[in-house]
Amino acid sequence: MTEVLDSFQSALKFTLKWEGGVGHPQDLGGVVQYGITQATFDTYRRRQGLPLKSVVEITPEEVEQVYLELYWKPSKADLMVLPLAMVHFDTAVNFSVRGSVEFLQEAIGGLVIDGRFGPKTQAALEDNNNFETAQRYCQARINYRYQRVQINPSQEIFLEGWLKRDRDLLRSISQGQEESQTQTPSVNxxxxxxxxxxxxxxxxxxxxxxxxxxxxxxxxxxxxxxxxxxx
Known part of the structure; x- marks a missing residue:
């Protein structure tokens, strides 16, 4: 359990690096604070039996709990090795939990891309729970960014920022992989x-x-x- 929470903290650290302050006025997500929309924060507060308040007033403790309960756990990131978990979690924050599962299914390949984490997706994940899948996942995100701007040119203002984030994510998991290989002796x-x-x-x-x-x-x-x- 401790190892899973450590992975969550590592993934959250990367995501919060890119989720600072209030969202841009043209962001289709509306009012956003640390990557959390007002609607998402309302859902969290209702589940906790708490009165609603502006997401701009969210506390650091609430930020962590929202990400843990509404993104990390529902996306099944806790089933993944850290490189893939980091990519999957950050994608859930960017594209919703369902969207992250669609990206995962695309990165694994051979699956119906329906955004549902069912038995077939879980079985396929067990055979592809690795760094290579995380790499393909990052590339799928980059490809989607360009497609999104083609469909909706008004979103081009965000393109460079999106790509910087995706490339930073790929760089982060690559560095982590290199450090892991350096620290972990081979079988021989x-x-x-x-x-x-x-x-x-x-x-x-x-x-x-x-x-x-x-x-x-x-x-x-x-x-x-x-x-x-x-x-």
């Missing part, structure tokens, strides 16, 4: 390390046995000293 290295340890232990045991034999001989010579020769 692990086996070689085990063999070296075994050899060291064997040599130590041989040295100890040899010392024990010498000690035994010394003790024996004291108990039964040799008789001097007669002249």
């Amino acid at each position: 290295e692990a086996i070689s390390g085990d063999r070296n340890q075994v050899e060291i232990v064997d040599k130590l045991e041989q040295a100890i046995n040899l010392l024990q034999e010498v000690l035994d001989q010394l003790k024996q010579s004291k108990v039964n000293p040799s008789t001097p020769e007669k002249r």
Whole structure:
């Protein structure tokens, strides 16, 4: 559970890097604070049995809980390795949970793209829960940005910002992958390390046995000293 929450915090840190302040007036999402729309915040407050308030007044604790309960968990990001979880979570924030599942299905391939995380999608994820899927996922986002602007030219004002975010996401997971490979020994290295340890232990045991034999001989010579020769 701790590892899952650590992954969530890592993913949230990246998303909040790009979700600061109130949204742009031309943003189709309307009033937005830290990537959270008023409608989403209203949903969270209702579920908590709390009175509604402006999303501009959202607290840091509420920001974290909204992302955890309405994006991280529903998107099933907790089932994914960190590179993919980070991409999937950030996409859920950008495109809704359903939209993130559609991107995931496209990145995996061979699935009906319906935005529903059913048994087939889950089974396919188990076989493709890796860095390579996360890379394809990022590229799918970049492709979609251009398509969106073609369909709605008024959104071109956001294109460069979208692309910077997508490229930063790809760069972040790539750096994380490189660090992981550097820190984690390969199977051959692990086996070689085990063999070296075994050899060291064997040599130590041989040295100890040899010392024990010498000690035994010394003790024996004291108990039964040799008789001097007669002249």
